[in-house]
Amino acid sequence: MRALAEAPRLLFHYTEIDYDDVMSWDYYDRDWSDVKPNIPFKQLPMLMVDKKHKICQSLAIMTFIENIAGISISDPILNAKANAIMQSAQELFMPLNPTVNFATGDKFKKKREDMMPFLMSRFEDLEKALKESNKKFFIFDEPRACDFVTFHHLDLSKLLDPTIIKKFPRLEKFLEDVMLINSIKSYLDKRPRLIDVSIEPKLMIDGVAHPTGVKKT
Numbered sequence: 001m002r003a004l005a006e007a008p009r010l011l012f013h014y015t016e017i018d019y020d021d022v023m024s025w026d027y028y029d030r031d032w033s034d035v036k037p038n039i040p041f042k043q044l045p046m047l048m049v050d051k052k053h054k055i056c057q058s059l060a061i062m063t064f065i066e067n068i069a070g071i072s073i074s075d076p077i078l079n080a081k082a083n084a085i086m087q088s089a090q091e092l093f094m095p096l097n098p099t100v101n102f103a104t105g106d107k108f109k110k111k112r113e114d115m116m117p118f119l120m121s122r123f124e125d126l127e128k129a130l131k132e133s134n135k136k137f138f139i140f141d142e143p144r145a146c147d148f149v150t151f152h153h154l155d156l157s158k159l160l161d162p163t164i165i166k167k168f169p170r171l172e173k174f175l176e177d178v179m180l181i182n183s184i185k186s187y188l189d190k191r192p193r194l195i196d197v198s199i200e201p202k203l204m205i206d207g208v209a210h211p212t213g214v215k216k217t
């Protein structure tokens with residue numbers, strides 16, 4: 001699925017930190033259902049550091065990457081504001097991410113309709129925060145973890161309904177600015193495409209279409 005591992009991938013590319021992106025069934029050579037009970041919080045993404053430290057929770061992974069890259073926000077007020085942005089964007093995860101990755105037909109349409117008021121309200125809040133920052137990104141003129149988390153969810157919303165983001169020109173400009181960063185552009189050009197959303201969602205990995213889900217295909 002294209003979901004909560006996406007922001008860590010973006011931040012790794014932005015900070016130019018090498019990482020291996022491995023499906024759980026390849027890393028452990030077992031089905032996800034067998035692996036899940038032994039994962040610290042039973043969900044992915046998980047970052048394995050030095051083959052021994054298992055870091056779960058995508059926002060904890062984001063903070064860790066910022067720390068090792070030396071770009072954490074030292075001012076306590078700005079840091080708190082960045083965290084508020086990051087958590088507010090992350091709350092878009094449910095039901096936006098599962099719907100785009102898995103829902104089909106009438107269920108997709110109903111879920112899209114049901115989540116619209118929340119999406120509009122949260123996009124409005126994010127747009128306001130961005131305008132008030134008077135910067136290119138939410139905190140600085142260079143992106144931080146909160147920007148990549150927000151980018152992922154806003155970008156995914158285009159696959160739910162491409163017209164939503166058009167109602168928020170400042171957020172649209174923000175997406176463009178993130179996409180213009182060289183390291184991000186080259187990652188986005190190469191990442192698996194999510195296709196046939198709402199019909200039979202699949203990820204195109206190395207030219208092969210894989211149905212989304214938790215089974216190795």
Ligand SMILES: N[C@@H](CCC(=O)N[C@@H](CS)C(=O)NCC(=O)O)C(=O)O
Nearest residue numbers: 003004036042043044045057058059
């Ligand atoms: N709060 C967690 C949520 C993690 C989560 O929902 N992971 C989903 C995929 S994005 C998952 O592991 N689903 C499979 C399962 O629960 O078995 C985070 O931010 O990492």
